[in-house]
Amino acid sequence: MEVNLTAVDFSLEHAGSPVKRELPPSMIDRMTLILESFDSRGALTLEEVTCRSGLPRSTVHRILDQLVGRGWIDHASYGYCLGARALGLGGSDTGHRRIREAAAPHLHELALQTGAIVHLTVLDGNEVLYLDKVGGQFASSVPSRVGGRFPAYATACGKAILAWLEPERVDALYGKRLPPCTERTIGDNAALHQELNRIRKRRGVAFEREEAAPGIGCVGVALRGVDGPVAALSLAADARSTRLEWVAPIVADAARKITRTLFPDQDRDDAVPGTPMATTAPLGSVVSKAAGGR
Structure with a gap:
């Protein structure tokens, strides 16, 4: 039998006065709240996901770890963002x-x-x-x-x-x-x-x-x-x-x-230096016979 759990929300939205909130009864509901916190462009910190989802920080952290492991969410030094599987839905x-x-x-x-x-x-x-x-x-x-x-x-x-x-x-x-x-x-x-x-x-x-x-x-x-x-x-x-x-x-x-x-507004030099022979190498066809690969 499903049991409705309650938890104290300490998100930034209610930093002044902790508010009791009722957790969604199912794991699917909680995962949905977390996934809906993201859009396809930016990365979020753990605190931002906690604030947007309205779930306890420990719950968000645990579910995010599971979603990362299954490819729904990506995690890097800059934060969390939608992973390939989530983006693949649309x-x-x-x-x-x-x-x-x-x-x-x-x-x-x-x-x-x-x-x-x-x-x-x-x-x-x-x-x-x-x-x-x-x-x-x-x-x-x-x-x-x-x-x-x-x-x-x-x-x-x-x-x-x-x-x-x-x-x-x-x-x-x-x-x-x-x-x-x-x-x-x-x-x-x-x-x-x-x-x-x-x-x-x-x-x-x-x-x-x-x-x-x-x-x-x-x-x-x-x-x-x-x-x-x-x-x-x-x-x-x-x-x-x-x-x-x-x-x-x-x-x-x-x-x-x-x-x-x-990324027209990106201010970063991504130049990749050529090899010593790059300036003298011919730029015509580099294929002398059927070519291919990765």
């Missing part, structure tokens, strides 16, 4: 559409400029979700599709996003051992953290060489707002005939342009 349709619209002209320009395949992805749980794929005649040779998913740790675009998450968040996404996609896939959590550290030292440029599929190489850069990474852009080509370092500056430049479109 909010992400708008958010993903906005990202796709901002990126579309740059994806096509990048594909035409390089002759390679270009992907736009977001992190969904511990996988990357493909929002767009551009690549002309070579696209059909690549084992990726719009709406498809792949382990983030095996892809350049996924690693580019993971590099900007807190290490604890990455640990929560994966166990100690990582299921391999190929013999070159990163195999454990420690090696993944080493790779993410190298990406941060390159100021966000991630490389993947036959880690997702044989013969495929890729370079990726995350699109970052003030609250963290929101998506990633990647360019894929033949791993054996393409110098990915040569095209990294082009991918980074496209990522900067998309980021400026998404």
Whole structure:
């Protein structure tokens, strides 16, 4: 039998005089109050969620932890925000559409400029979700599709996003051992953290060489707002005939342009330095044969 519980609400709204409030009788009601405290744009502190939901702080903290563990809520140093599963109920349709619209002209320009395949992805749980794929005649040779998913740790675009998450968040996404996609896939959590550290030292440029599929190489850069990474852009080509370092500056430049479109008021330099050969590398077609990848 359900029992109506009561609790004292010490939220900021009633800081002067604690008020007794009746808790919703079911866990679903309490989860709904917490989820309805968020919108699709900003992050909230624990105190803000407590104030908006009208629930006791301890209850909010416990339920938020459970929602984070199941992907409904994301938690980072800047606070709590809606996670991929919550956004997938409707909010992400708008958010993903906005990202796709901002990126579309740059994806096509990048594909035409390089002759390679270009992907736009977001992190969904511990996988990357493909929002767009551009690549002309070579696209059909690549084992990726719009709406498809792949382990983030095996892809350049996924690693580019993971590099900007807190290490604890990455640990929560994966166990100690990582299921391999190929013999070159990163195999454990420690090696993944080493790779993410190298990406941060390159100021966000991630490389993947036959880690997702044989013969495929890729370079990726995350699109970052003030609250963290929101998506990633990647360019894929033949791993054996393409110098990915040569095209990294082009991918980074496209990522900067998309980021400026998404966040025009953001005052932060997301420039990613090129490699020593970047200024002398040819910018024509980087694909000498069918190319693809993550």
